Structure formats: structure tokens, C-alpha cells
Amino acid sequence: MEKKAIHLLPAQEEAIIQAFFDYHRTPIWIFHHTLELQHSFFYDIPEHLKGSLAAHIQSLISMSPDPSFDILCYEKELYYLFTFERMNEPYYLVGGPMLLSSIYQAAEMKTLSFSSAMKGKDLNLLVDNLPVVSLNSFSSCLRIMLLLMKNSTLSYEEICSYKLSNLTDSFRNALIIDLFDHQEEYRAHTPYSHEIALLTCIKEGDLTMLESLYRTLPDIKYGNMSNHSNPVRQLFYGCISNTTLATRYAIEGGLDEETAFTLSDLYIKRMEACRTLYELHAVNEKMAMDFTRHVSEAKALIHPKYSAAIRKCIESITGNRQEKVSLVALAKEVNLTPHYLSFLFQKETGQTIRSFVEETRVNKAKELLIYSQMSYSDISQSLFFSSQSYFISVFKRRVGLTPKKFRDLHSKSNR
Structure with a gap:
């Protein structure tokens, strides 16, 4: 006693x-x-x-x-x-x-x-x-x-x-990999029209409308998704379902799959750590806002005034995660000569293809530094920098911080 x-x-x-x-x-x-x-x-x-x-x-x-x-x-x-x-x-x-x-x-x-x-x-x-x-x-x-x-x-x-x-x-x-094996079992019991309205905002990258909907629509209601009566656990399952749907709609809206699934993993981990209904609702809303912002940024890269060839090049550069992007391959993809593609790309976007590829890779490196535990060497190799030292040099030139200082800064802000 x-x-x-x-x-x-x-x-x-x-x-x-x-x-x-x-x-x-x-x-x-x-x-x-x-x-x-x-x-x-x-x-x-x-x-x-x-x-x-x-x-x-x-x-x-x-x-x-x-x-x-x-x-x-x-x-x-x-x-x-x-x-x-x-x-x-x-x-x-x-x-x-x-x-x-x-x-x-x-x-x-x-x-x-x-x-x-x-x-x-x-x-x-x-x-x-x-x-x-x-x-x-x-x-x-x-x-x-x-x-x-x-x-x-x-x-x-x-x-x-x-x-x-x-x-x-x-x-x-x-790890929480098992959660993904059962995501199709989760069902939201909120009105379908409300759910579609929120998910459409994510797909369109419309932050203003999403904020308006969160102020005016009632809270999403979830049914009984397990044998547990704990309301926090019930809401947790609903939030997982919501995150799964948000991930799919974000990808359909133009967000690359790797970024979408990285965000999904991040928010599921944050939801796991929530112990109250208030915390879960707050993280769930932040998840939707974050996906919408990323989709908005992805759409901004594809400017409507760009020609079809340049739009296709930008999509190839931002969506490529399997191999190093080359000018020759891009030119072949859009049926232009490398010299003319370089001229047209700089004329329409205001920067060279090399500069745009570098900017895209650095932006991806930022996400990996914040949302993953990958080593600097692995990030460098996965994004096709010629060496880790070159990756650090390029990152510092564009961001103003070394990858280590950037990761430390964001790690402290997330504690």
C-alpha cells in the first residue's frame, strides 16, 4: 500500500x-x-x-x-x-x-x-x-x-x-506501418457532401475556402470503428481515415507521391501521440491545412502562361524521384532540341533548367530534413547530388544554413 x-x-x-x-x-x-x-x-x-x-x-x-x-x-x-x-x-x-x-x-x-x-x-x-x-x-x-x-x-x-x-x-x-494495412476498414460517418467539400479544397489547393469550411461546417463525426468505447481512440481511427483520403486527394491535385506519403506518416505519428479529443481535432485540422498548402505550392509551379512543353518539363522535374534529370532526356520528352528547350525554359520561367532542378532538389531536401531521419549522405544520394560536400554547399548557398543547422532548427521547433 x-x-x-x-x-x-x-x-x-x-x-x-x-x-x-x-x-x-x-x-x-x-x-x-x-x-x-x-x-x-x-x-x-x-x-x-x-x-x-x-x-x-x-x-x-x-x-x-x-x-x-x-x-x-x-x-x-x-x-x-x-x-x-x-x-x-x-x-x-x-x-x-x-x-x-x-x-x-x-x-x-x-x-x-x-x-x-x-x-x-x-x-x-x-x-x-x-x-x-x-x-x-x-x-x-x-x-x-x-x-x-x-x-x-x-x-x-x-x-x-x-x-x-x-x-x-x-x-x-x-513503427506504425500496420495502420496502412487496414486503412480501408475505416469509415467516416459525416455527411458525404461535407467530406467532399473539404477534400476538394485539398485537391484544389484552396486554403481560403478550407479555412472558411472549418469555421462554418460542423465537426466531422465518426462511427464505431473498433470494439473500444474510448472516444479518443475512436476519433484517432477517424483521423487516420481522414489522413488517408487527404493523401489521395492531394496526389490527385498535383502533389508528388513521396511528399504526400511523407506528410501522411508525419501526421499519423502526431495523432498517435495525442491524448485528448481537443489535441486530435487540432492535429487533424492542421493536417488538412498542410496538405492543402503543399498542393497550392505544387500548382504554383505550373504557371498557366507556360507553354505545353515547359509545363511538361516542370512536371517531369518535380515528379521525378527515380533517376537524375538530364537536359537531353527532357528535350527528347517534349520533342525539342536541347539548345532550344534551354532557351525556351529560361525565357518563360526566368531561370535556367539547371537552376530549377537545383531549387527543386533543395526543396525536397528540406522536407526530408524535417520529416525524416535520413542521413545527409543518404539525402544527397537520393537527390542525385554528386557528393555530400556538394549537397551541403548548394543547400547552404540557397537556404543560408547548412543541412545540419536547418534540421536542428526545425527539430527544436517541433519538440
């Missing part, structure tokens, strides 16, 4: 931890060095379930090779553990469990480390309440608690490279 240690935490410190839990929803457990539970910040769930989990946390402390500081990382869950002192007495603080995915089938739940002591119904209830974290949010939670309880902390890089942890591998393995 938990022993409420009134004098263990000063009132202000306890209030900070409670506010931290209310925001991040990461369970916090405080044990005496004798492994007696002193305090916990947890959900309003049955006491027997809370007690079972507390006993599991206690066993994790006992098994830790270094309980003074440890990151306990499993395939689909993780915890942090460290010691601190109050009134000259040592205590353990444990954060967790935290999940790497919010979607679990019954068989998958059985692989969680705390599942063996729980019945199926209890396990479902617990999993539905636990937070889903990214590497950034996990690191942030750990650093804040270290700073509060020990007045010292670790850097993001130190946490990611912690010697006893397989943290990075576990996050890398927390």
Missing part, C-alpha cells in the same frame, strides 16, 4: 509534480530506499490495478543494474529511474510506464512487461490511460524531473546515448 508521506515533498514541489503529471500524464512513483511506496502521481483507476502496477515498478527497481540512474527500455514501453535525497534519506523516483504506440491488439498487450499480473479488462484500461511519447517528449520529461528533484540534469544527447539503454533502437522500432 502507498504510504502518503506528507513531509517528504514540500507543498510547492508536490504541486509542481502534480501539474507536471496533469500536463504530460506520465505516471510518477516515489519509493523509499527500502522499496516501500511513499507517493504516486497516477490516474483515477481501481486501487487493485494501481497496486499491481506499483509492485511491478518495485520489481523493476530491484532488477536495475544501476538504480541511481537508469533508463529501462523495452520494445514498446519505457521508464526512467533515479535516486534523490530528502531529509538525508535516499529515495527512488520512477517515471513510467510510457508507451511507444497507442494502438495495441490483444496479443501485443500481452508483450508489455506489466501484463502478466493483470486481467485483460484491467490491462485494456491501463493501456488506454498511459501516455504515448516521442524521444523528444521522453527526454523533456526526464530532464525536468531531474532538475526539480536533484537540481541537475542531462543533455538531450546524453539521454539518447545513455550506455545502458537501447532507447534509440526502441523508438526506431515503434
